[in-house]
Amino acid sequence: MTDSLTMQGVIYKRGMKTILHDVDLTLTPGKIVGLLGENGAGKTTLMRLITGSAKGKGTTMVNGAASEAERKQYVSFSEQLRGFSGNVKLSRILDFYETVYSDFEADRFTELADFLQIDTSLKLAALSKGMKEKLVIALTLARRTSLYLLDEPFSGIDSMSRKKIINSIIQWKPENATMVISDHYVSEIAPILDEIVVVKDQTIYTHRKADEVREKFNIGIEAYYESLYERGNDYD
Amino acid sequence: MNFDDKIPIYYQIENYIYHEIITGALKPGEKLPSVRQLAVDVTANVNTVQRALSEMITAEIIESKRGRGNFVTMETAKIDQLKVKLVTAQLERVYDQLHALNLSDDEIVTSLQQYIQQRGQAK
Numbered sequence: 001m002t003d004s005l006t007m008q009g010v011i012y013k014r015g016m017k018t019i020l021h022d023v024d025l026t027l028t029p030g031k032i033v034g035l036l037g038e039n040g041a042g043k044t045t046l047m048r049l050i051t052g053s054a055k056g057k058g059t060t061m062v063n064g065a066a067s068e069a070e071r072k073q074y075v076s077f078s079e080q081l082r083g084f085s086g087n088v089k090l091s092r093i094l095d096f097y098e099t100v101y102s103d104f105e106a107d108r109f110t111e112l113a114d115f116l117q118i119d120t121s122l123k124l125a126a127l128s129k130g131m132k133e134k135l136v137i138a139l140t141l142a143r144r145t146s147l148y149l150l151d152e153p154f155s156g157i158d159s160m161s162r163k164k165i166i167n168s169i170i171q172w173k174p175e176n177a178t179m180v181i182s183d184h185y186v187s188e189i190a191p192i193l194d195e196i197v198v199v200k201d202q203t204i205y206t207h208r209k210a211d212e213v214r215e216k217f218n219i220g221i222e223a224y225y226e227s228l229y230e231r232g233n234d235y236d
Numbered sequence: 237m238n239f240d241d242k243i244p245i246y247y248q249i250e251n252y253i254y255h256e257i258i259t260g261a262l263k264p265g266e267k268l269p270s271v272r273q274l275a276v277d278v279t280a281n282v283n284t285v286q287r288a289l290s291e292m293i294t295a296e297i298i299e300s301k302r303g304r305g306n307f308v309t310m311e312t313a314k315i316d317q318l319k320v321k322l323v324t325a326q327l328e329r330v331y332d333q334l335h336a337l338n339l340s341d342d343e344i345v346t347s348l349q350q351y352i353q354q355r356g357q358a359k
Binding site for chain 2: 030031032163166167170171173175187190191192193194210211214215218219220221222223
């Protein structure tokens with residue numbers, strides 16, 4: 001089966017500053033991958049390089065496709081809806097998604113919105129932070145595609161909403177699709193991860209299977225992740 | 237389900253289902269929920285649940301029937317063996333820890349008896 005994501009020798013600079021270098025990353029289909037790293041480590045940049053909205057050097061292929069147009073079709077990225085005014089009704093945002101994305105399934109959205117208890121008669125500005133994040137998740141998962149990128153879906157959200165979002169991920173991720181979830185706080189999502197990718201020192205610092213970390217080092221994902229930041233305590 | 241992040245998740249799911257089988261919450265011959273349903277029930281990933289099931293299939297506690305799903309074995313002897321195995325594993329832990337506290341075998345037996353008696357009175 002074609003890999004969900006292949007990145008080879010990707011470099012991204014902003015002006016003179018190197019944000020990411022020598023990025024080599026391959027993700028196989030059907031996985032849930034935790035993208036970990038400190039704030040500002042380059043997690044969002046990595047996601048934008050995958051969708052094509054940031055342009056770097058090197059090769060990036062999603063589901064075997066290298067062109068930006070094709071990649072966009074195979075990736076569902078959790079957009080923060082900044083392009084919409086607060087006055088817009090959620091139903092209008094839905095119409096927009098249905099028009100723009102041919103793989104957007106209105107039925108899937110309705111199911112997700114029911115599960116996450118989103119009131120689609122509201123206006124965007126009326127949503128609480130947690131509710132807005134739920135909407136973003138529902139819109140992202142309502143597309144049926146190969147690669148899902150969720151950029152910090154749990155930041156500033158209460159634990160009940162977090163649990164709901166985690167459950168919706170388990171329930172609605174298509175079997176062969178791969179999902180990348182970025183977070184700088186790992187403990188809550190650790191049980192649902194197949195693999196972890198750590199962005200550190202402007203590159204992919206490590207990429208491992210989650211249960212392998214537990215088996216090999218007898219420590220939790222969070223402890224392992226934190227250990228990478230303590231000098232002289234490298235589990236390699 | 238609350239997982240211990242230090243222990244492989246598939247292993248914890250495996251033990252959870254074994255527990256359900258030994259206590260009779262899952263009966264011999266009973267069909268297990270679908271993999272995705274189990275994943276939702278325990279809040280884990282589908283692949284991890286699948287791995288736990290594969291281990292249980294290898295251990296012959298679960299039978300996979302093509303196109304029909306996964307079933308608890310009908311062979312109660314296998315479930316009895318599983319119970320012995322899990323009980324032994326628990327006892328082994330207690331025994332090792334008490335030994336580490338320099339208790340002799342006799343002292344371990346005596347303290348266990350005392351403990352059980354106290355527990356009985358507490359109820």
